[in-house]
Amino acid sequence: MRVFVFALLSFALVAPAYAQVLVDIGIHLPSPPRLVIVPEVRTVQYVPTADANLFFYGGQYWAFANGGWHVSRGYNGPWIVVAPNVVPRPVLLVPVNYYRTRPGHWNQWQRQQPPRWGNEWGREWAQRREWRDRDDDHDRGRGKDRDRRDDKRDDRRDHKGKGSGRGN
Numbered sequence: 001m002r003v004f005v006f007a008l009l010s011f012a013l014v015a016p017a018y019a020q021v022l023v024d025i026g027i028h029l030p031s032p033p034r035l036v037i038v039p040e041v042r043t044v045q046y047v048p049t050a051d052a053n054l055f056f057y058g059g060q061y062w063a064f065a066n067g068g069w070h071v072s073r074g075y076n077g078p079w080i081v082v083a084p085n086v087v088p089r090p091v092l093l094v095p096v097n098y099y100r101t102r103p104g105h106w107n108q109w110q111r112q113q114p115p116r117w118g119n120e121w122g123r124e125w126a127q128r129r130e131w132r133d134r135d136d137d138h139d140r141g142r143g144k145d146r147d148r149r150d151d152k153r154d155d156r157r158d159h160k161g162k163g164s165g166r167g168n
Contacts, residue, residue: 021081025065027052033075038098040112043090046098047075053099055091062091064099084121085128092117092131 027050035045035056047054053064054075063070063079069087070079096102097111109116118126125131 022078023070023081024077025052025063025070025079027054027063027065027076027079029075038094040095041090041093044094046094048100051100053101055094055098057088057091062087065101067103084117084125089129 029047029050033047033050033054036048038044038046038055043057045056047056055062059073061072061075063072069082069084071082072079093114095112096106096109096115099106099115106115117129118131
């Protein structure tokens with residue numbers, strides 16, 4: 001009886017780890033797609049020939065379809081539905097222009113800027129991800145720590161020699 005209870009508990013604890021929602025999002029390409037680097041976010045590539053919002057980053061394909069994000073190791077799936085908080089920041093920084101099938105309300109946004117994800121997923125998501133919409137997000141995937149180092153470097157450069165008696 002103990003063995004049965006142990007086996008049942010082991011299965012119950014392990015089973016949820018494998019629970020994933022696999023969906024068909026309509027991406028059926030005949031062959032591996034040609035990937036093109038997104039110039040504004042050079043770590044991300046997109047598929048210009050697909051009639052889908054299909055990106056490649058970190059060894060995985062990322063697709064924005066039906067208002068949500070999906071991820072797969074292969075260009076044709078199987079696709080796993082993912083929450084917005086797990087989508088890598090560089091993928092989210094891809095400008096609107098590289099989305100092949102955009103939601104209609106995106107047409108009012110600047111095409112050279114990333115989608116306004118804070119508007120899409122709310123203030124709480126934006127605060128958790130430290131997301132900024134519109135033109136104020138210039139890091140393009142470099143990361144906030146690098147921005148801070150760059151700011152400090154700029155401050156040192158601006159103050160170098162000022163008031164130090166070096167003939168300024």
